[in-house]
Amino acid sequence: xxxxxxxxxxxxxxxxxxxxxxxxxxxxxxxxxxxxxxxxxxxxxxxxxxxxxxxxxxxxxxxxxxxxxxxxxxxxxxxxxxxxxxxxxxxxxxxxxxxxxxxxxxxxxxxxxxxxxxxxxxxxxxxxxxxxxxxxxxxxxxxxxxxxxxxxxxxxxxxxxxxxxxxxxxxxxxxxxxxxxxxxxxxxxxxxxxxxxxxxxxxxxxxxxxxxxxxxxxxxxxxxxxxxxxxxxxxxxxxxxxxxxxxxxxxxxxxxxxxxxxxxxxxxxxxxxxxxxxxxxxxxxxxxxxxxxxxxxxxxxxxxxxxxxxxxxxxxxxxxxxxxxxxxxxxxxxxxxxxxxxxxxxxxxxxxxxxxxxxxxxxxxxxxxxxxxxxxxxxxxxxxxxxxxxxxxxxxxxxxxxxxxxxxxxxxxxxxxxxxxxxxxxxxxxxxxxxxxxxxxxxxxxxxxxxxxxxxxxxxxxxxxxxxxxxxxxxxxxxx
Ligand SMILES: Cc1cc2nc3c(=O)[nH]c(=O)nc-3n(C[C@H](O)[C@H](O)[C@H](O)COP(=O)(O)OP(=O)(O)OC[C@H]3O[C@@H](n4cnc5c(N)ncnc54)[C@H](O)[C@@H]3O)c2cc1C
Numbered sequence: 001x002x003x004x005x006x007x008x009x010x011x012x013x014x015x016x017x018x019x020x021x022x023x024x025x026x027x028x029x030x031x032x033x034x035x036x037x038x039x040x041x042x043x044x045x046x047x048x049x050x051x052x053x054x055x056x057x058x059x060x061x062x063x064x065x066x067x068x069x070x071x072x073x074x075x076x077x078x079x080x081x082x083x084x085x086x087x088x089x090x091x092x093x094x095x096x097x098x099x100x101x102x103x104x105x106x107x108x109x110x111x112x113x114x115x116x117x118x119x120x121x122x123x124x125x126x127x128x129x130x131x132x133x134x135x136x137x138x139x140x141x142x143x144x145x146x147x148x149x150x151x152x153x154x155x156x157x158x159x160x161x162x163x164x165x166x167x168x169x170x171x172x173x174x175x176x177x178x179x180x181x182x183x184x185x186x187x188x189x190x191x192x193x194x195x196x197x198x199x200x201x202x203x204x205x206x207x208x209x210x211x212x213x214x215x216x217x218x219x220x221x222x223x224x225x226x227x228x229x230x231x232x233x234x235x236x237x238x239x240x241x242x243x244x245x246x247x248x249x250x251x252x253x254x255x256x257x258x259x260x261x262x263x264x265x266x267x268x269x270x271x272x273x274x275x276x277x278x279x280x281x282x283x284x285x286x287x288x289x290x291x292x293x294x295x296x297x298x299x300x301x302x303x304x305x306x307x308x309x310x311x312x313x314x315x316x317x318x319x320x321x322x323x324x325x326x327x328x329x330x331x332x333x334x335x336x337x338x339x340x341x342x343x344x345x346x347x348x349x350x351x352x353x354x355x356x357x358x359x360x361x362x363x364x365x366x367x368x369x370x371x372x373x374x375x376x377x378x379x380x381x382x383x384x385x386x387x388x389x390x391x392x393x394x395x396x397x398x399x400x401x402x403x404x405x406x407x408x409x410x411x412x413x414x415x416x417x418x419x420x421x422x423x424x425x426x427x428x429x430x431x432x433x434x435x436x437x438x439x440x441x442x443x444x445x446x447x448x449x450x451x452x453x454x455x456x457x458x459x460x461x462x463x464x465x466x467x468x469x470x471x472x473x474x475x476x477x478x479x480x
Pocket of ligand 1: 041
């Protein structure tokens with residue numbers, strides 16, 4: 001090893017593990033700190049959902065080389081899944097992330113049960129360097145504080161790559177970006193579920209016969225609502241309410257149906273529409289939640305003074321980055337998207353479809369804080385359009401930069417999936433109905449084609465995601 005103080009990677013998701021694989025390939029010392037008990041801990045919580053990008057785009061190149069190369073301590077028996085198959089989240093873990101994390105060159109470097117809570121800088125001899133201290137800042141180390149079962153621990157690092165994702169910080173249910181009154185208690189009492197429960201799988205029993213309010217108009221909401229619709233077919237006493245922040249705009253809610261340029265998106269919308277038109281799902285317009293009171297049921301109050309009682313509330317309202325651990329670092333974030341300033345214009349869903357995201361790496365991801373990078377889902381801040389393929393290129397470039405290979409770091413290229421698989425649509429501005437905004441307000445900069453080589457689609461029409469994740473089978477597709 002060239003370095004004795006490691007590069008710390010926060011998070012053992014697909015992008016954190018890929019960052020580690022690239023650093024190992026470049027003979028850099030690396031330590032991965034993961035809050036969960038195993039790799040892909042966030043993905044495990046939506047393991048029932050089928051991805052919308054095929055295996056071809058879900059495997060990082062350095063990780064693949066690591067997994068496929070036999071050595072004295074490793075037989076190299078891993079077989080890559082078929083390129084054209086769409087895995088579920090659970091399969092992404094069992095067929096790729098778990099074998100990668102178990103690789104003998106990676107496994108000893110991963111510390112599970114280590115939740116990073118703070119990051120700051122210290123001089124190599126131990127003196128503190130807070131945010132306002134500029135002297136010798138670039139020569140100082142990072143101090144990464146983690147919470148573990150054995151108490152708090154400080155880990156020193158020469159560089160930090162934050163790949164902790166956004167799954168643990170969903171947007172609040174309350175209006176205007178802050179929690180509704182009583183929201184914290186409602187969560188503690190178990191009335192607010194995970195953003196992507198499994199109503200037709202492990203959650204079927206607790207949801208059957210109950211009244212469930214789903215908030216959000218994106219792809220996640222659609223997946224949950226369709227699952228709930230199926231549950232209701234088996235348990236007709238189940239009541240499903242779909243809360244929209246604005247008024248119901250059929251084009252935006254259901255897409256173009258059979259006329260949709262992206263057939264799978266059309267299928268998803270058609271299926272959802274059928275449940276609504278059959279009366280299985282009741283739409284609540286202008287559902288701006290002001291307060292939640294937990295009792296035998298959850299009482300939900302809205303800004304227009306309506307109120308209703310539900311058994312569960314599903315917050316399909318998108319995600320945001322947790323910036324609290326980074327408070328002592330010098331960041332240059334876009335004020336709106338909360339992504340690095342140079343990256344934000346490339347991904348802001350108010351102005352760009354997913355397809356306009358260009359390849360980017362260390363240079364675009366850099367902050368005034370030397371040797372600190374946010375990568376992966378978290379690098380996109382509040383924008384919902386992140387793809388693993390984009391993150392793999394990010395970390396290839398960042399690893400090259402940290403290894404001093406600036407030529408390789410600057411040579412960024414991106415091979416994105418084809419038509420319509422460019423957006424997760426997990427919230428953000430494309431999740432907020434905006435009936436007054438014309439569809440063209442979200443036109444990509446190139447209105448005829450996107451960088452996927454497909455016809456560009458305005459992100460405000462229907463589900464921004466082109467293909468179904470989660471319910472290909474449900475909608476008549478196959479697993480393959
Ligand atoms: C339902 C869904 C479907 C998606 N489908 C696709 C798809 O088909 N194709 C695609 O390319 N992308 C898809 N995405 C988007 C994105 O690629 C994934 O979310 C991907 O998992 C992001 O990888 P990541 O490594 O950045 O973050 P994550 O997978 O979220 O991993 C972050 C890791 O960091 C850990 N962590 C979090 N906080 C801390 C902390 N403070 N300290 C230590 N560890 C921490 C977490 O436990 C987790 O293991 C999807 C996203 C969702 C939610």
